Amino acid sequence: MALFGASVAVLLTFIYWSTAGYMALQTDDTIEAEVTGLAERYGVSGLDGLIRSIDERISRKPNGDAVYLLTDDQLTPLIGNLDRWPRVSRDSDGWFNFNLEQTTSAGEVTHRARARPFTLRGGYRLLVGRDMHALDATRGLIVRAIAWGLAITVMMALAGGIMLSRRTMRRLEAINETSRRIMHGDLSRRIPTRSTDDDFDQLADNLNGMLDTIEQLMEDVRRVTDNVAHDLRTPLTRLRNRLEDLKSDNVDNVDKSRVEAALADADGLLTTFNALLRIANIESGRRRAAFTNIPLDEVVRDVTELYEPLAEHKNQKLDISVLENVQVRGDRDLLFQALANLLDNAIKYTPRGGDIHVSLEDNPSGPRIRITDSGPGIPEKSREQVFKRFFRLEESRNTPGNGLGLSLVEAVARLHKANIKLAGDPGLNVSLAFPKAA
Numbered sequence: 001m002a003l004f005g006a007s008v009a010v011l012l013t014f015i016y017w018s019t020a021g022y023m024a025l026q027t028d029d030t031i032e033a034e035v036t037g038l039a040e041r042y043g044v045s046g047l048d049g050l051i052r053s054i055d056e057r058i059s060r061k062p063n064g065d066a067v068y069l070l071t072d073d074q075l076t077p078l079i080g081n082l083d084r085w086p087r088v089s090r091d092s093d094g095w096f097n098f099n100l101e102q103t104t105s106a107g108e109v110t111h112r113a114r115a116r117p118f119t120l121r122g123g124y125r126l127l128v129g130r131d132m133h134a135l136d137a138t139r140g141l142i143v144r145a146i147a148w149g150l151a152i153t154v155m156m157a158l159a160g161g162i163m164l165s166r167r168t169m170r171r172l173e174a175i176n177e178t179s180r181r182i183m184h185g186d187l188s189r190r191i192p193t194r195s196t197d198d199d200f201d202q203l204a205d206n207l208n209g210m211l212d213t214i215e216q217l218m219e220d221v222r223r224v225t226d227n228v229a230h231d232l233r234t235p236l237t238r239l240r241n242r243l244e245d246l247k248s249d250n251v252d253n254v255d256k257s258r259v260e261a262a263l264a265d266a267d268g269l270l271t272t273f274n275a276l277l278r279i280a281n282i283e284s285g286r287r288r289a290a291f292t293n294i295p296l297d298e299v300v301r302d303v304t305e306l307y308e309p310l311a312e313h314k315n316q317k318l319d320i321s322v323l324e325n326v327q328v329r330g331d332r333d334l335l336f337q338a339l340a341n342l343l344d345n346a347i348k349y350t351p352r353g354g355d356i357h358v359s360l361e362d363n364p365s366g367p368r369i370r371i372t373d374s375g376p377g378i379p380e381k382s383r384e385q386v387f388k389r390f391f392r393l394e395e396s397r398n399t400p401g402n403g404l405g406l407s408l409v410e411a412v413a414r415l416h417k418a419n420i421k422l423a424g425d426p427g428l429n430v431s432l433a434f435p436k437a438a
Helices: 002-060 133-183 201-248 256-283 286-290 296-312 330-348 405-415
Strands: 068-069 077-081 096-104 107-119 125-131 292-295 317-322 327-330 355-363 366-373 421-423 428-433
Touching: 002 068, 002 107, 002 125, 002 133, 107 133, 107 366, 125 133, 125 327, 125 405, 133 201, 133 428, 201 256, 256 405, 292 330, 296 317, 296 330, 296 366, 327 330, 330 355, 330 366, 330 405, 330 428, 405 421
Parallel strands: 317 355
Antiparallel strands: 068 077, 068 125, 096 107, 107 125, 292 327, 355 366, 366 428, 421 428
């Protein structure tokens, strides 16, 4: 709008100077022609002829814009429609610019006048000019027309800019809304088009084609992962059952400790594959269809009561502060599992005699669960990495676990549109903020 308005302003300014300048130049040329004509009449007919010529011109248009004055060498008026010689200095071009007072029905008025002085033989002074009132009025009219034209242009540019911006923003918002839904797990969403084959439609077609490819690749990866997990879970289960049978048999030459170790390994593998399948099921978003309003305070209490004996076994102090009647919309089993994973980690990594605090509060933005412990915490540079599958802070991987606990927590949080944050130094402060229930 600013660029368009500036362009129009430059154009209108050029039109003004061209029009007003041409009119002023035409006026000067007319005055110059009259001075030349009167000087020639003086040369032919003398002073009497010049006086008659000036008198005829004044009589022909007594209320006209022409200004005439003939004086002697002492500036005493001889004839003309001015009562005295202007008391102003000439400009650089030899012209007089002065104020002309006239009596009208509205009273005394002052107009700007412009005249050309000329000295005749014998010392006579001739002044020929024009009342510039008409030219000034025309200039004012042009200025007002330009001002109104510029104002209308700016308003039209503003209206056009708003319409264009809104149209563009609507198209961009459609892309943003689709992107947000895709980021929340709905890979089937596509950017709408208007069949106009404009730039936005071409962009949407390209993005939709890319999304089709990504969805197909993701589906292939998920299918392969599910197939691998299912295919391996079955033989692992059979292996475990056979080891269990072998352990229960009263065979003297069987090393029961080695059988128990094999059973533990099989259990660990089954736990890992079950966790992978559970995370894949959560990330698919199918569980969202079964969401209901659940009492979050009850879930927090149940998880805390479940882990109290484990905390007591390590002489840890487990405090709980829960606000009553706090509800969220979600899946109770998944929330229970996520909180259990967080509390299990807190107890596992907090040293003996340490402190663990679980709280539930209801903020204007929504419920928030905090689990704080006095353990070693997580380095800031690794806080984003711990949510990745199989990531372990211990490279030696001596601590029991498979690196999927926080991955499951993050998947559950994303499914419930909750925001999970890690903080604390020292110790660890886990915050799980849920959106306000509708």
